[in-house]
Amino acid sequence: MKVNFFKTDLMNGINMVIKAVSSKTTMPILECILLDASADTVRLTGNDMELAIETSVPAVITESGKTAIDAKLFSEIVRKLPDEEVYISSGDGDTVNIKSGKASFTVPSRDGEDFLAMPVMEKKDYICLSEFTLKEMIRQTIFSAAANENNKLMTGELFEVKDGMLRIAALDGHRIAVRKEVLRDNYSDKKVVVPGKTLNEIQRIIPGDREKDVYVFFAKNHILFEFGDTMVLSRLIEGEYFNIERMISGDYETKVTLNKKDFTDIIDRSILLIRESDKKPLVMDVREKEMKLSLTSMMGSMKDEIEIDKKGNDLMIAFNPRFLLDCMRVIDDEEIKLFMTDHRSPCFIRDEEQRYIYLILPVNLNV
Amino acid sequence: MKVNFFKTDLMNGINMVIKAVSSKTTMPILECILLDASADTVRLTGNDMELAIETSVPAVITESGKTAIDAKLFSEIVRKLPDEEVYISSGDGDTVNIKSGKASFTVPSRDGEDFLAMPVMEKKDYICLSEFTLKEMIRQTIFSAAANENNKLMTGELFEVKDGMLRIAALDGHRIAVRKEVLRDNYSDKKVVVPGKTLNEIQRIIPGDREKDVYVFFAKNHILFEFGDTMVLSRLIEGEYFNIERMISGDYETKVTLNKKDFTDIIDRSILLIRESDKKPLVMDVREKEMKLSLTSMMGSMKDEIEIDKKGNDLMIAFNPRFLLDCMRVIDDEEIKLFMTDHRSPCFIRDEEQRYIYLILPVNLNV
Numbered sequence: 002m003k004v005n006f007f008k009t010d011l012m013n014g015i016n017m018v019i020k021a022v023s024s025k026t027t028m029p030i031l032e033c034i035l036l037d038a039s040a041d042t043v044r045l046t047g048n049d050m051e052l053a054i055e056t057s058v059p060a061v062i063t064e065s066g067k068t069a070i071d072a073k074l075f076s077e078i079v080r081k082l083p084d085e086e087v088y089i090s091s092g093d094g095d096t097v098n099i100k101s102g103k104a105s106f107t108v109p110s111r112d113g114e115d116f117l118a119m120p121v122m123e124k125k126d127y128i129c130l131s132e133f134t135l136k137e138m139i140r141q142t143i144f145s146a147a148a149n150e151n152n153k154l155m156t157g158e159l160f161e162v163k164d165g166m167l168r169i170a171a172l173d174g175h176r177i178a179v180r181k182e183v184l185r186d187n188y189s190d191k192k193v194v195v196p197g198k199t200l201n202e203i204q205r206i207i208p209g210d211r212e213k214d215v216y217v218f219f220a221k222n223h224i225l226f227e228f229g230d231t232m233v234l235s236r237l238i239e240g241e242y243f244n245i246e247r248m249i250s251g252d253y254e255t256k257v258t259l260n261k262k263d264f265t266d267i268i269d270r271s272i273l274l275i276r277e278s279d280k281k282p283l284v285m286d287v288r289e290k291e292m293k294l295s296l297t298s299m300m301g302s303m304k305d306e307i308e309i310d311k312k313g314n315d316l317m318i319a320f321n322p323r324f325l326l327d328c329m330r331v332i333d334d335e336e337i338k339l340f341m342t343d344h345r346s347p348c349f350i351r352d353e354e355q356r357y358i359y360l361i362l363p364v365n366l367n368v
Numbered sequence: 369m370k371v372n373f374f375k376t377d378l379m380n381g382i383n384m385v386i387k388a389v390s391s392k393t394t395m396p397i398l399e400c401i402l403l404d405a406s407a408d409t410v411r412l413t414g415n416d417m418e419l420a421i422e423t424s425v426p427a428v429i430t431e432s433g434k435t436a437i438d439a440k441l442f443s444e445i446v447r448k449l450p451d452e453e454v455y456i457s458s459g460d461g462d463t464v465n466i467k468s469g470k471a472s473f474t475v476p477s478r479d480g481e482d483f484l485a486m487p488v489m490e491k492k493d494y495i496c497l498s499e500f501t502l503k504e505m506i507r508q509t510i511f512s513a514a515a516n517e518n519n520k521l522m523t524g525e526l527f528e529v530k531d532g533m534l535r536i537a538a539l540d541g542h543r544i545a546v547r548k549e550v551l552r553d554n555y556s557d558k559k560v561v562v563p564g565k566t567l568n569e570i571q572r573i574i575p576g577d578r579e580k581d582v583y584v585f586f587a588k589n590h591i592l593f594e595f596g597d598t599m600v601l602s603r604l605i606e607g608e609y610f611n612i613e614r615m616i617s618g619d620y621e622t623k624v625t626l627n628k629k630d631f632t633d634i635i636d637r638s639i640l641l642i643r644e645s646d647k648k649p650l651v652m653d654v655r656e657k658e659m660k661l662s663l664t665s666m667m668g669s670m671k672d673e674i675e676i677d678k679k680g681n682d683l684m685i686a687f688n689p690r691f692l693l694d695c696m697r698v699i700d701d702e703e704i705k706l707f708m709t710d711h712r713s714p715c716f717i718r719d720e721e722q723r724y725i726y727l728i729l730p731v732n733l734n735v
Contacts, residue, residue, distance in 0.1 A: 074640065074667060074668070078640055081633070081636060081637045081640065083633060096668075103672055104671075105671045105672065106637075106641075106670045107670070108641075108667065108668030270449075270450075270471060270473075273444045274473075274475075300441060300475065301463075301473060301475030301476060302473070302475075303471065303472065304472045305470055305471045305472065307470075
């Protein structure tokens with residue numbers, strides 16, 4: 002293989018696919034990036050068996066071929082090369098040479114044929130939406146997925162296509178996050194659970210352009226995201242997801258409207274008194290025109306208050322402040338609305354059109 | 369104690385003194401910042417027994433007093449307070465109240481009388497130089513002090529005043545860094561060893577103004593740096609420092625002049641092939657007009673070259689690239705000069721006036 006790149010093109014490609022490279026594995030080939038110069042551009046691939054990312058990089062190919070290079074080392078070397086032009090050649094098989102200006106690196110390589118190819122997927126069943134919309138929908142829900150693996154389904158997100166809408170939802174047993182968007186076309190119904198890790202990586206690498214589209218292809222065991230020259234393929238999580246619909250339907254008795262920034266600042270300050278092990282609730286005392294907030298922990302106590310617009314009953318209710326903060330950080334509205342019933346019933350945070358719905362369970366007031 | 373601050377003033381003060389607060393200690397009082405409102409400003413103090421920092425913060429004192437608050441919590445709370453005005457009051461002794469806007473925090477406090485006062489030092493023997501000069505002299509030498517405590521003296525820096533000059537030097541057994549500056553006045557001779565930790569903190573908190581002076585006071589066991597409203601007092605390291613003079617005098621046979629940035633970039637790239645445990649040298653092959661550089665490790669190999677101006681013999685010599693890089697990062701000159709003799713003798717990097725001298729021992733070429 003003999004190939005010439007522009008350094009920035011190559012670096013952009015590496016930065017994309019390295020997200021799917023294992024950092025800890027017993028199979029060294031999984032720590033590599035595949036360079037495939039068999040066609041007219043060079044395809045880079047990272048694949049950790051759960052998630053595979055492939056992108057194409059413009060290049061001048063003078064001798065075709067395939068080679069796999071340790072991802073971390075390759076990325077570090079390319080980033081620091083002195084010249085805009087990069088020349089990569091692999092000869093006898095177990096080393097590859099990377100040249101730029103007067104700098105020349107020779108590093109171990111692996112046979113490209115040993116690299117696990119991206120599974121081929123039938124591109125039949127799909128939806129299409131803007132990069133921006135997908136990126137936002139993931140960002141605004143993914144934090145509610147469970148971090149630990151006790152319940153595998155909870156570590157993923159529901160992708161549901163129904164009645165011309167895409168609904169993405171995540172839950173962890175204490176809270177639910179749901180985002181809904183109308184799709185531009187009509188598609189057949191779909192319902193899959195995508196691993197949280199996949200979505201975290203997609204959210205990072207997808208440019209988020211409002212004018213550019215992502216195609217999302219659905220298959221029995223896989224989902225494929227295609228945008229620009231990049232393909233992200235992920236396994237799905239098997240199993241029947243929770244009945245979100247039933248959980249998020251419900252009436253309310255108290256509706257509170259307040260300024261998001263002021264509320265966020267208060268929650269943010271209350272968390273200063275909480276250490277990991279010490280789960281103290283933020284108590285909200287909802288009255289006419291104002292809400293008093295307080296928190297007491299081993300480290301001290303805090304009190305604060307905020308102007309509100311209230312409809313319905315006065316109410317005393319308590320929450321894990323981190324759950325409130327997670328929601329506040331992803332909502333873009335300046336003003337938010339809390340819908341509550343009593344101190345034991347879930348609180349809903351949602352906009353008029355219910356494009357987002359966050360549900361948070363309250364904690365016992367007598368902790 | 370009842371005191372009003374402006375938040376920014378208080379935050380600046382906390383940021384200064386917190387550098388001298390222990391984070392891990394069995395004496396909780398050492399994790400505190402002392403607020404002393406006995407005079408007309410509030411004095412904040414941090415003291416970890418080796419190093420004490422005291423600064424004064426403008427305040428309106430309505431009731432004098434002294435109290436000590438956990439430094440980390442105090443700093444976090446003040447940083448996030450909503451309003452520019454901060455009101456601190458301590459009443460019955462074991463709590464203190466911090467108010468700003470509608471936010472109110474009550475946190476544990478300790479009796480200010482239990483706080484270890486800063487030792488009183490006789491301010492007789494001193495030197496004076498600009499904040500800028502002191503900050504630079506420390507920055508340009510401190511990296512050569514030893515990180516481990518095998519030899520206590522090596523963890524500190526020599527401060528030597530002689531013939532109207534201040535000389536600061538650090539060494540760790542493999543390299544030496546020396547900086548010299550002419551002082552504006554004549555002072556009596558002094559020679560002390562200041563702990564590296566103290567100097568790292570001073571370098572961080574000293575503003576580095578060219579127009580403002582630092583007074584450095586010397587006593588038997590302590591050194592005191594006074595700048596603006598801040599005092600930094602540190603213990604000295606006991607013992608006779610190494611004979612720097614003898615080590616840095618010596619002739620040379622090869623003088624190489626080269627561009628610092630290009631050289632730095634090459635060293636920086638060569639380090640990509642080195643992992644912690646694997647100490648491979650960067651080999652420099654000094655020829656007429658160019659120097660070839662190469663490094664081979666378990667991870668691969670690299671070659672590079674750089675244009676040079678050479679006087680004297682050709683030479684093959686090898687160094688730990690990290691030691692070279694540390695020097696390059698603190699030298700401000702665009703062009704640097706290496707003075708060498710043979711592959712076993714130290715290399716000197718110094719400017720014409722010898723305001724800086726860096727000595728690096730070569731490593732065995734046959735590693």
